[in-house]
Amino acid sequence: xxxxxxxxxxxxxxxxxxxxxxxxxxxxxxxxxxxxxxxxxxxxxxxxxxxxxxxxxxxxxxxxxxxxxxxxxxxxxxxxxxxxxxxxxxxxxxxxxxxxxxxxxxxxxxxxxxxxxxxxxxxxxxxxxxxxxxxxxxxxxxxxxxxxxxxxxxxxxxxxxxxxxxxxxxxxxxxxxxxxxxxxxxxxxxxxxxxxxxxxxxxxxxxxxxxxxxxxxxxxxxxxxxxxxxxxxxx
Numbered sequence: 343x344x345x346x347x348x349x350x351x352x353x354x355x356x357x358x359x360x361x362x363x364x365x366x367x368x369x370x371x372x373x374x375x376x377x378x379x380x381x382x383x384x385x386x387x388x389x390x391x392x393x394x395x396x397x398x399x400x401x402x403x404x405x406x407x408x409x410x411x412x413x414x415x416x417x418x419x420x421x422x423x424x425x426x427x428x429x430x431x432x433x434x435x436x437x438x439x440x441x442x443x444x445x446x447x448x449x450x451x452x453x454x455x456x457x458x459x460x461x462x463x464x465x466x467x468x469x470x471x472x473x474x475x476x477x478x479x480x481x482x483x484x485x486x487x488x489x490x491x492x493x494x495x496x497x498x499x500x501x502x503x504x505x506x507x508x509x510x511x512x513x514x515x516x517x518x519x520x521x522x523x524x525x526x527x528x529x530x531x532x533x534x535x536x537x538x539x540x541x542x543x544x545x546x547x548x549x550x551x552x553x554x555x556x557x558x559x560x561x562x563x564x565x566x567x568x569x570x571x572x573x574x575x576x577x
Contacts, residue, residue: 349576377426468513491567
């Protein structure tokens with residue numbers, strides 16, 4: 343059995359400042375219990391628990407008694423059978439269906455450019471050839487595919503932020519990678535970040551588009567993507 347490396351996995355970058363600010367806003371808006379099931383919706387149970395309790399939450403809702411006991415060692419009250427009443431959209435910085443954000447996204451899902459390739463008009467990309475270039479351009483192969491929660495339906499229907507500009511996903515999303523049209527920008531180099539959603543740039547409300555395209559809820563999308571990514575931290 344082969345050991346899978348992490349080279350194809352996107353990163354779920356959690357912003358310390360956004361988490362603190364969003365936790366404070368969510369608690370101030372009302373409620374006593376925060377929903378931290380499924381590893382805090384893919385954001386990381388312990389970090390979010392500490393942030394929301396520091397902001398004034400009375401307890402957090404988790405999945406099992408083992409998590410209740412582990413959080414008790416951290417001095418945090420956790421429950422499995424009480425309804426959560428703190429707004430998760432505020433706590434995690436999630437957009438509404440129109441893309442409006444009330445707090446900064448806590449998670450930024452980011453892949454990286456593996457390689458670039460020139461395309462001439464008429465060239466097809468990805469399997470099935472669902473996209474053909476309409477003009478000469480440059481394409482980038484980016485980490486992140488349907489195995490990591492980048493849903494297949496997003497091919498030819500959503501964008502990725504590269505160097506501050508939204509660039510379209512073209513062709514079918516593969517298992518571990520997808521193809522991005524750099525729209526003639528040949529200066530993008532391998533290892534450049536490619537933000538799927540979140541952050542403070544144009545991709546910040548990207549989950550709203552994902553929801554519209556896939557029919558899945560924003561909670562479903564971010565929890566799956568966050569759970570299949572490598573977690574990291576940023577300011």
